[in-house]
Structure formats: C-alpha cells, structure tokens
Amino acid sequence: MRRLLRGRLALIVLLLAAGGSLLGSSHTKGGSSAPAAPSGKWKTAGDFLRAHWAYPLPPMGEAPASYQGEERSLLPEACGKCHEEQYRQWRTSLHAKAVGPGVYGQLVDLWRSDPAQARGCNECHAPLAEQQKRLPAGEGASAAWRPNPSHLPALEMAGLACAACHVRGWRVHGPPKRETPEGRGGATLSGKHGGAERTPFFEGAEFCMKCHQHEGSGPAGKPIQNTFREWRESLWGEEGVPCQSCHMPRREHLWRGIHDxxxxxxxxxxxxxxxxxxxxxxxxxxxxxxxxxxxxxxxxxxxxxxxxxxxxxxxxxxxxxxxxxxxxxxxxxxxxxxxxxxxxxxxxxxxxxxxxxxxxxxxxxxxxxxxxxxxxxxxxxxxxxxxxxxxxxxxxxxxxxxxxxxxxxxxxxxxxxxxxx
Ligand code: HEC
Ligand code: HEC
Ligand code: HEC
Ligand code: HEC
Ligand code: HEC
CATH class of the missing domain: 2.60.40.10 (Immunoglobulins)
Known part of the structure; x- marks a missing residue:
C-alpha cells in the first residue's frame, strides 16, 4: 500500500514537474523561446513567468546594505509590519496553510527518504530556496543532498509566503500602482525596500498557472489540474476576466475557493x-x-x-x-x-x-x-x-x-x- 501511495505521489509530481511549455503556446502570443530578459523587463507573460517562477529558485543571499530593520527579513510577519492588511488577510488563506499537517506530514519523512521529491512538492507549497531543508550537492539523480545553509524553518512553515510570490533576489515585485497609469510596467526605485518592480503580469491569470495548471495531457486527455485551460476556454477567459477578479477582488489576499x-x-x-x-x-x-x-x-x-x-x-x-x-x-x-x-x-x-x-x-x-x-x-x-x-x-x-x-x-x-x- 505504502509503495502504491508513494508510486502515486511520484506520479503526481512527475505530471506536475513538466510545467512551462504551455506558456510558450497559443496563449502568449508572440512569446519567444529566448531566455527571460535579464533586466526584469518582460515582454510577454511567458517571459515573466519563466523568469519569476524558474525552479529551483536561487537563494537570495545577504539583504542589501541599504535595507533596514524589517526590510531585511523574508518572513511574512516582517512584511506585515508595513503591509498590515495583506498580512491579516493572507494569514487566513490556504496559501498561508500550504505547509499544513497534510503536506508536512508527508514532507517530514520525504526530506529524509527522497529529498528530490520533497523539493518537488515545495515547487508549489513552499518554493523559495530558503524554505528547503536540503539541497543537492551537484547535478543529477545521484547527487548527495546536504543540509541547506540558508534554510529558515519559520519561513518553510509559512508555506506560500509573501516573498514566494513577490521577492526575487531581494527585489520586491508587484502589480502597477492602483488606478494610476504612471506605475504601469515600471519600477519604483525609492521608498522602502528600494521601491518595487511593478509589472502588469501580476494582474493576469498566467500568474497563477505555475501551480494551478499541469502541463501536457492526462486521463481522458485532460490534465489532473486543468484550471487555467478551463478558464481560458470559458466566457470569463474570452472576456479577459482573470483569476484575480474573483479570488483577489480589490487586490484582497484571501484566495477563497471551494473550502469557503x-x-x-x-x-x-x-x-x-x-x-x-x-x-x-x-x-x-x-x-x-x-x-x-x-x-x-x-x-x-x-x-x-x-x-x-x-x-x-x-x-x-x-x-x-x-x-x-x-x-x-x-x-x-x-x-x-x-x-x-x-x-x-x-x-x-x-x-x-x-x-x-x-x-x-x-x-x-x-x-x-x-x-x-x-x-x-x-x-x-x-x-x-x-x-x-x-x-x-x-x-x-x-x-x-x-x-x-x-x-x-x-x-x-x-x-x-x-x-x-
Ligand atoms: C518598512 C516597511 C516595509 C516592509 C517591511 C515591507 N514593505 Fe513593501 N512597501 C513598503 C512601501 C512604503 C512601499 C511603497 C514603495 C514605493 O512605491 O516606492 C512598498 C511597496 C510594496 C509593493 C508594491 C505594491 C505597493 O503597495 O506599492 C509590494 C508588492 C510589497 N511592498 C511587498 C512587500 C513584501 C512581500 C514585503 C516582505 C518581504 C515587504 N513589502 C516589506 C513598505 C514596506
Ligand atoms: C500567491 C501569490 C501571492 C502571495 C502569497 C502574496 N501576494 Fe501580494 N499580490 C499578489 C498578486 C497577484 C497581486 C496583484 C493582484 C491584482 O493586481 O489583482 C498582489 C498585490 C500585492 C500588493 C499591492 C496591493 C495594492 O493594493 O496595490 C501588496 C502590497 C502585496 N501584494 C503584499 C503582499 C504581502 C505583504 C503578502 C504576505 C502577507 C502577499 N502580498 C502575499 C500575489 C501574492
Ligand atoms: C503543481 C503544484 C503542486 C505540486 C508540485 C504539489 N502540490 Fe499539493 N496541492 C497543490 C494545490 C493547488 C492544492 C490545492 C488543490 C487540491 O486540493 O488539489 C494542493 C493540495 C495538497 C494537499 C491537500 C491540502 C492540504 O494542505 O492538506 C496535500 C496534502 C498536498 N497538496 C500534498 C502534496 C505533496 C505531498 C506533494 C509532493 C508529492 C504535492 N502536494 C505537490 C499544488 C501542488
Ligand atoms: C468568475 C469568477 C472566477 C474566476 C475568473 C476564477 N475562479 Fe476559481 N473559483 C471561483 C469560485 C466561485 C470557486 C468556488 C467553487 C468551485 O470550487 O468551483 C472557485 C474555486 C477555485 C479553486 C478551488 C478548487 C476547486 O476544486 O474548485 C481554485 C484552486 C481556483 N478556483 C483557482 C482559480 C484559478 C487559478 C483561476 C484562473 C485561471 C480561477 N480560479 C478563476 C470563481 C472564479
Ligand atoms: C507557487 C504556487 C502557487 C501560486 C503561484 C498560486 N497558488 Fe493558489 N494554491 C497553491 C497551493 C499549494 C494551494 C493549496 C494549499 C493547501 O491547501 O495546502 C493553493 C490554494 C489556492 C486556493 C484555495 C483552493 C481551495 O481549495 O479552496 C485558491 C482559490 C487559489 N489557490 C487561487 C490562486 C490564485 C487566484 C493565484 C494567482 C493569483 C494563485 N492561487 C497562485 C499554490 C499556488
């Protein structure tokens, strides 16, 4: 039974792991196969996603010297010191519980028995490098796994933390300023945490597909998670009403779904x-x-x-x-x-x-x-x-x-x- 379950888990991860090529396909019109633009100026949703969700994410390293106090932390509580409302809402969401007992109850043993698979789960449940208990020393299946020197246990347990969606290399990314055109696609270089890299790709349905859409096919020709495609083929997709309109109305960080x-x-x-x-x-x-x-x-x-x-x-x-x-x-x-x-x-x-x-x-x-x-x-x-x-x-x-x-x-x-x- 255990073997069967393990086999099934491995299968799920296998099906999940292939993500990515859908981005280059029909939806991202004109999406190029070139690697992501290094400057953070992305032409298409595909470019942005390939860069933003490139897994495994690299460790962030030391915080920039200009960052002070809470700005130097990746923990949601620290972000919440300044972004109180998002923090209060996020805490009640399933994203904040993405390393709950059902997930961690499997990961706690997997990190010992099959760390590659454990990291595979975290691709969606806790994707930051600082959330991984162990890292491979070298390439390939035979690589030995050693303790991760940048592992932050509290961040691991925070699941899909703010920084997992918003921070890359200590640079904070986010949507354009609300209802003002000037922030569109641009960066703010002043203010806290050196401002923010603002991109409209935070407002699009593609932002969510990394974890809510499996690549390729599946039983009866339908992937096991097919949410993005179902959306795209619906009236909502045709009309361009993104996931955020229903799951983050007014930019709320609640992500209510079928559990609500x-x-x-x-x-x-x-x-x-x-x-x-x-x-x-x-x-x-x-x-x-x-x-x-x-x-x-x-x-x-x-x-x-x-x-x-x-x-x-x-x-x-x-x-x-x-x-x-x-x-x-x-x-x-x-x-x-x-x-x-x-x-x-x-x-x-x-x-x-x-x-x-x-x-x-x-x-x-x-x-x-x-x-x-x-x-x-x-x-x-x-x-x-x-x-x-x-x-x-x-x-x-x-x-x-x-x-x-x-x-x-x-x-x-x-x-x-x-x-x-
Ligand atoms: C010390 C207070 C402070 C902390 C800590 C902080 N921020 Fe900010 N954040 C700000 C301020 C102020 C702005 C507006 C910056 C600007 O527009 O130049 C901002 C802007 C942003 C934006 C752009 C959207 C917007 O509201 O303008 C995002 C997204 C964001 N922060 C996320 C985070 C995340 C995630 C963390 C934790 C890793 C974090 N912040 C930590 C103060 C803070
Ligand atoms: C699952 C990914 C995800 C997580 C986790 C997440 N955010 Fe966001 N955040 C987004 C997206 C997407 C938007 C833009 C939504 C839109 O434009 O409709 C956003 C918008 C924001 C904004 C801009 C709000 C505004 O009114 O302009 C801030 C600030 C922010 N997030 C901070 C945080 C903080 C702080 C946390 C943790 C407590 C957090 N986010 C967790 C995806 C995320
Ligand atoms: C492609 C992204 C993705 C990967 C990879 C992934 N999951 Fe999930 N997982 C999800 C999503 C989305 C949900 C919520 C929807 C659902 O119930 O299917 C979820 C739900 C769960 C739940 C039920 C909710 C809970 O917190 O108890 C468990 C348990 C779980 N996953 C365990 C795992 C394990 C173990 C692995 C690795 C073998 C894994 N997941 C890999 C996306 C993923
Ligand atoms: C028109 C509003 C609307 C849009 C657009 C929308 N959703 Fe939903 N979503 C809902 C409602 C209502 C539910 C609760 C009922 C249900 O589960 O189908 C839900 C449920 C969910 C669930 C819970 C799991 C489940 O089995 O149903 C997930 C995950 C989800 N949505 C993700 C997404 C993603 C990702 C997108 C964009 C590709 C999206 N949604 C677009 C309204 C929307
Ligand atoms: C990095 C991966 C990741 C991204 C990006 C992501 N999610 Fe999730 N989402 C998850 C996981 C994992 C869960 C399940 C957590 C659990 O229950 O353990 C989840 C749960 C949800 C649920 C709750 C489903 C339910 O069963 O009620 C909704 C709704 C949802 N996500 C919507 C979104 C939307 C909308 C976006 C884009 C703005 C998004 N997610 C982006 C990984 C992700």
Missing amino acids: KDMAQGAVGVEVEVGRAAPGVAAARIVLTNTGAGHHFPTYITPSVDVVAELEDEAGKAIPGTRQAAVIGRRLSEDFAREVSDTRIPAQQSFVMDYRQARPAGAARLRVRVRVKPDHFYHGFFEAYLKGGGLSPQARKLIEEARDNAAKSAFDIYDERFALP
Whole structure:
C-alpha cells in the first residue's frame, strides 16, 4: 500500500514537474523561446513567468546594505509590519496553510527518504530556496543532498509566503500602482525596500498557472489540474476576466475557493421544478448551473459535490428508500491513469438530476440538498496513508490531524423543501 501511495505521489509530481511549455503556446502570443530578459523587463507573460517562477529558485543571499530593520527579513510577519492588511488577510488563506499537517506530514519523512521529491512538492507549497531543508550537492539523480545553509524553518512553515510570490533576489515585485497609469510596467526605485518592480503580469491569470495548471495531457486527455485551460476556454477567459477578479477582488489576499461556503454558494444557481408525473409517482428536475466559477465546478479532482433528494412525511421525517443522490466531480482510477467519471459543470453549463420515485403514502415534501466536500479525496488518501505503515511518529501525528480536519470540512450550500403537488 505504502509503495502504491508513494508510486502515486511520484506520479503526481512527475505530471506536475513538466510545467512551462504551455506558456510558450497559443496563449502568449508572440512569446519567444529566448531566455527571460535579464533586466526584469518582460515582454510577454511567458517571459515573466519563466523568469519569476524558474525552479529551483536561487537563494537570495545577504539583504542589501541599504535595507533596514524589517526590510531585511523574508518572513511574512516582517512584511506585515508595513503591509498590515495583506498580512491579516493572507494569514487566513490556504496559501498561508500550504505547509499544513497534510503536506508536512508527508514532507517530514520525504526530506529524509527522497529529498528530490520533497523539493518537488515545495515547487508549489513552499518554493523559495530558503524554505528547503536540503539541497543537492551537484547535478543529477545521484547527487548527495546536504543540509541547506540558508534554510529558515519559520519561513518553510509559512508555506506560500509573501516573498514566494513577490521577492526575487531581494527585489520586491508587484502589480502597477492602483488606478494610476504612471506605475504601469515600471519600477519604483525609492521608498522602502528600494521601491518595487511593478509589472502588469501580476494582474493576469498566467500568474497563477505555475501551480494551478499541469502541463501536457492526462486521463481522458485532460490534465489532473486543468484550471487555467478551463478558464481560458470559458466566457470569463474570452472576456479577459482573470483569476484575480474573483479570488483577489480589490487586490484582497484571501484566495477563497471551494473550502469557503459563500464562495461555493456563489458558484452555482440551483433550480428545482417539482413536476406532476403519473399518479403515485413523485418527480422533480434539479438543475445546477455554474454561473459563478471561472472554470469547472469544482475544478479539481479532490472535492466532491453531492446532490441529495428524498421524500419526507408531514412531520419532516425522511421516508426510507426514497433517497437518491448524484455526484458532481471527477473521479480517477487508483493509479490516476484512467478517468472513471467526470460530472463537473463547465463554466456557464448545467448539471441535471431527474428525480423519480414511487410515492409512498404519507409523502408530503421533497427535500433537496447540495453538500460540498472540499477534501473528499484527501480524506481517503490520509486514511490509506496511515494504514501504509513505516511513518515516523511525527508524520503519523500530523497526518492524523490532517485526516480529522478533512473529515470536518463538508458543508451544505443548498437545503430546501418543496410541497408535492
Ligand atoms: C518598512 C516597511 C516595509 C516592509 C517591511 C515591507 N514593505 Fe513593501 N512597501 C513598503 C512601501 C512604503 C512601499 C511603497 C514603495 C514605493 O512605491 O516606492 C512598498 C511597496 C510594496 C509593493 C508594491 C505594491 C505597493 O503597495 O506599492 C509590494 C508588492 C510589497 N511592498 C511587498 C512587500 C513584501 C512581500 C514585503 C516582505 C518581504 C515587504 N513589502 C516589506 C513598505 C514596506
Ligand atoms: C500567491 C501569490 C501571492 C502571495 C502569497 C502574496 N501576494 Fe501580494 N499580490 C499578489 C498578486 C497577484 C497581486 C496583484 C493582484 C491584482 O493586481 O489583482 C498582489 C498585490 C500585492 C500588493 C499591492 C496591493 C495594492 O493594493 O496595490 C501588496 C502590497 C502585496 N501584494 C503584499 C503582499 C504581502 C505583504 C503578502 C504576505 C502577507 C502577499 N502580498 C502575499 C500575489 C501574492
Ligand atoms: C503543481 C503544484 C503542486 C505540486 C508540485 C504539489 N502540490 Fe499539493 N496541492 C497543490 C494545490 C493547488 C492544492 C490545492 C488543490 C487540491 O486540493 O488539489 C494542493 C493540495 C495538497 C494537499 C491537500 C491540502 C492540504 O494542505 O492538506 C496535500 C496534502 C498536498 N497538496 C500534498 C502534496 C505533496 C505531498 C506533494 C509532493 C508529492 C504535492 N502536494 C505537490 C499544488 C501542488
Ligand atoms: C507557487 C504556487 C502557487 C501560486 C503561484 C498560486 N497558488 Fe493558489 N494554491 C497553491 C497551493 C499549494 C494551494 C493549496 C494549499 C493547501 O491547501 O495546502 C493553493 C490554494 C489556492 C486556493 C484555495 C483552493 C481551495 O481549495 O479552496 C485558491 C482559490 C487559489 N489557490 C487561487 C490562486 C490564485 C487566484 C493565484 C494567482 C493569483 C494563485 N492561487 C497562485 C499554490 C499556488
Ligand atoms: C468568475 C469568477 C472566477 C474566476 C475568473 C476564477 N475562479 Fe476559481 N473559483 C471561483 C469560485 C466561485 C470557486 C468556488 C467553487 C468551485 O470550487 O468551483 C472557485 C474555486 C477555485 C479553486 C478551488 C478548487 C476547486 O476544486 O474548485 C481554485 C484552486 C481556483 N478556483 C483557482 C482559480 C484559478 C487559478 C483561476 C484562473 C485561471 C480561477 N480560479 C478563476 C470563481 C472564479
């Protein structure tokens, strides 16, 4: 089992590791294959991304002599001394929890047994050089891994920290100044931390694809993470409404997604039409339309959304045997090689469930519920991982915590009752 899980992890990383060439393809029109411009003046999103997210990122080294006090730290708390609002918001986000118990519970052992794979995970979960416990001495698979002299444990645990998105070689990068054209694409060379390198590529959907889009193909011709392409092919993509519009409105640093009830509720409209079927039959058509997500609902293989309909009596008691459920989600085979089903709702499209049921005496109402399980896959994964054995006591404790968290994250986004005609 453990071997199987490890094999699966290796497979995931393999699929992820190939990222990059999509940038050079159709979306980045005119994107050249030349290396990134050294000056930090990037012509295309592809140029910017290849430079900004070139993995592994080089260590930053000593802070410039002109940096004072908090400016000399890469820790989010330090950025937060001056950028209070971003810090307050980021702290509540899943980006700040990207090295939580479910991830670190695996990494803590992987750093010993397979450091190359551990660093592979951190490509998305904690990408800065200063977040890596160990580094290879030399090139290739046979290179020995030694402790990383620039490793900062507190920064590692901060997950997707401010500096991971914003700082390269101690230079702070960010979007153009708000609502003023003068900052566009330019740099500010004065002010704190020597000003900021401002680029409109922070405002584009491509900024997010490094970690939210797998390269190449996948089961049934679709990569396991396909969010950027789903977006690009939707009305939102066509209209140029980027990820940031919905996940960072007014430049907020919250990144709410399917773990957030309001966000999930805003993704779909639910319509229920209770029909007049033949006598003695209860019938209804339940339609969910993806009006609010800029990609499939849900976009990943990990959540599950269950639509459950059942009959109740006058007292509101469920009538046994009348419950029917449909699942919205994408399921893959154990080895991730084959797609078992894909019932996710593409942007602007609908999912239909037809309920038909012999109507028992005493049936008064139809209850329709939509339940979101954001961690459906991970719950089972953590269970299996714990059964695998060979975990260090620290890993076991963390994975147990992650499993318990995953078991608690489900919620309803819809729960209504309809009188039967
Ligand atoms: C001592 C206070 C201070 C600290 C610490 C600090 N900043 Fe700044 N930051 C500023 C100021 C002031 C500006 C405006 C600079 C300018 O426009 O020239 C700025 C600008 C920025 C910008 C450009 C966008 C904007 O709001 O103008 C970004 C992005 C940014 N900082 C990120 C960070 C990050 C990430 C850290 C931590 C690694 C950090 N800052 C640490 C004070 C600080
Ligand atoms: C996942 C990447 C990511 C992380 C992590 C992140 N930011 Fe940002 N930040 C962005 C993006 C993208 C924008 C521009 C958003 C836009 O233009 O819609 C931005 C914008 C900003 C701005 C400009 C805000 C404005 O109103 O003009 C500041 C300042 C900033 N970030 C600071 C921080 C600080 C401080 C942290 C940590 C507490 C942080 N960021 C964490 C991606 C990130
Ligand atoms: C290409 C970027 C990428 C890489 C590489 C990656 N992940 Fe993730 N990971 C994500 C994203 C995005 C999510 C959130 C969406 C989801 O649930 O799939 C996530 C979610 C998770 C979660 C569930 C959330 C949590 O914090 O418990 C775990 C556990 C996890 N990853 C572990 C790993 C491990 C272990 C590796 C290396 C074997 C790895 N990831 C490699 C992007 C990545
Ligand atoms: C360096 C990699 C990286 C980048 C860049 C990045 N993310 Fe993430 N994102 C992650 C990881 C990893 C997670 C999952 C963290 C976890 O739960 O462990 C995540 C989680 C999320 C979630 C929460 C999903 C949920 O399950 O609710 C949203 C929303 C999100 N990211 C949006 C964005 C947007 C929008 C951008 C671009 C502005 C972006 N991300 C850029 C790595 C990244
Ligand atoms: C029109 C608004 C909108 C746009 C544009 C948008 N999203 Fe979302 N996103 C949502 C909503 C609403 C949810 C919650 C429902 C869901 O999970 O589909 C969500 C959920 C997510 C999740 C949670 C995981 C999951 O399985 O659904 C991630 C990750 C994410 N978005 C990333 C992105 C990225 C990356 C982009 C840009 C390529 C993007 N989103 C564009 C609205 C949007």
